[in-house]
Amino acid sequence: MIRDESDERLVASAREGDERALDLLIRRHHATAFRLALGIVRDEDLAADVAQDAFVKMVRALDRFRGDARFRTWLLTIVSNEAKGALRKKNRRRESSFDESVPVADSAPALDDQVVARTEGERLRRELRRLPQKQRLAVELRLDEGLGFREIGELIGSSEGAARVNYHHGVKKLRMWMSEVER
Amino acid sequence: MSCDTILDRLPDWVANRLDPVETASIERHLEGCPDCRAEAELLRALRDAGPAQVPVGLEERIHAAARAELAESAGTRPIPLTVESGGATGTPGARRPRSVPSWALGAAAVFVLALGTPLLVDRMEESDASLPVSGEPAIDEPIATVWASADGLIAGAPAIESLTDEELALLLEEFEG
Ligand SMILES: [Zn+2]
Numbered sequence: 474m475i476r477d478e479s480d481e482r483l484v485a486s487a488r489e490g491d492e493r494a495l496d497l498l499i500r501r502h503h504a505t506a507f508r509l510a511l512g513i514v515r516d517e518d519l520a521a522d523v524a525q526d527a528f529v530k531m532v533r534a535l536d537r538f539r540g541d542a543r544f545r546t547w548l549l550t551i552v553s554n555e556a557k558g559a560l561r562k563k564n565r566r567r568e569s570s571f572d573e574s575v576p577v578a579d580s581a582p583a584l585d586d587q588v589v590a591r592t593e594g595e596r597l598r599r600e601l602r603r604l605p606q607k608q609r610l611a612v613e614l615r616l617d618e619g620l621g622f623r624e625i626g627e628l629i630g631s632s633e634g635a636a637r638v639n640y641h642h643g644v645k646k647l648r649m650w651m652s653e654v655e656r
Numbered sequence: 657m658s659c660d661t662i663l664d665r666l667p668d669w670v671a672n673r674l675d676p677v678e679t680a681s682i683e684r685h686l687e688g689c690p691d692c693r694a695e696a697e698l699l700r701a702l703r704d705a706g707p708a709q710v711p712v713g714l715e716e717r718i719h720a721a722a723r724a725e726l727a728e729s730a731g732t733r734p735i736p737l738t739v740e741s742g743g744a745t746g747t748p749g750a751r752r753p754r755s756v757p758s759w760a761l762g763a764a765a766v767f768v769l770a771l772g773t774p775l776l777v778d779r780m781e782e783s784d785a786s787l788p789v790s791g792e793p794a795i796d797e798p799i800a801t802v803w804a805s806a807d808g809l810i811a812g813a814p815a816i817e818s819l820t821d822e823e824l825a826l827l828l829e830e831f832e833g
Binding site for chain 2: 487490492495496499500503504507508511517521524525528529531532533535592593594595597598601612613615616617618619622637641644647648651
């Protein structure tokens with residue numbers, strides 16, 4: 474069954490032009506790709522564009538994938554690079570299109586941050602967005618996507634040890650913030 | 657297991673990613689350790705609130721864009737020369753149709769004869785290695801334009817690179833007589 478094939482086998486088939494193998498790779502990884510992009514650009518529409526562009530670039534570079542790396546890590550690295558590029562472009566556009574006397578729109582809280590969190594989980598998700606980027610990504614990638622610290626390190630540009638530290642610092646901060654709210 | 661080990665594994669535990677043995681040993685630890693339990697509760701609450709939802713239709717959008725790129729690049733990708741991947745079992749529809757004038761094939765054969773097969777192999781490996789990971793798409797020049805160039809043999813190289821498997825097989829057949 475093609476459904477049970479490893480990512481790496483699917484890549485080999487996709488490289489030969491097999492569309493079903495490509496579809497399956499997309500089915501498996503598009504959500505993680507989108508959420509990683511969202512974690513970096515923090516804009517849903519832009520994150521969707523980034524995810525799409527990253528998959529297109531992945532296909533274009535299929536021949537470069539040698540199988541000594543894990544496919545998911547390789548794909549997510551493309552997503553991460555693409556997201557950082559999109560963010561730079563967006564910031565450049567904003568700098569050039571705004572009058573300097575006008576306050577930067579980013580200082581206003583995002584719409585979903587203004588909504589009152591009803592459950593502890595919603596409040597936690599909101600607090601999560603306040604963490605420094607590497608800590609936030611480490612928590613999201615570890616908890617939501619099940620990535621190991623080594624893979625997370627590759628994606629946030631740090632060692633496995635530093636990724637673990639980022640994760641634990643992030644969780645510790647969340648615990649601290651939540652206990653402050655309760656008091 | 658130490659608290660550190662448990663805390664590393666908790667995200668997998670709350671997401672039910674562990675096997676029964678690991679699950680049981682973590683749960684045994686949690687029963688006797690209020691600190692790890694507090695963290696487990698926090699992660700559970702985070703997990704229950706759920707990660708961001710994927711926008712409706714995004715998967716289909718990606719499918720369409722990626723399939724189009726696959727069809728596009730199947731025609732321009734250098735032909736792998738290794739035995740196991742040389743079979744090119746790709747769907748015929750994915751390959752972009754391209755007609756090669758017979759004079760171009762003949763001229764390409766002259767190029768191969770002039771420079772020899774080893775060079776051809778070198779060139780292909782070289783161009784494969786230089787394929788950009790995230791660059792712009794390779795410009796797919798029409799073969800006629802390439803060959804009309806005054807650079808003669810040098811200008812012919814990309815034309816050979818962009819031949820399909822079938823065209824190359826034909827060419828090599830001709831070459832080997
Ligand atoms: Zn403990």
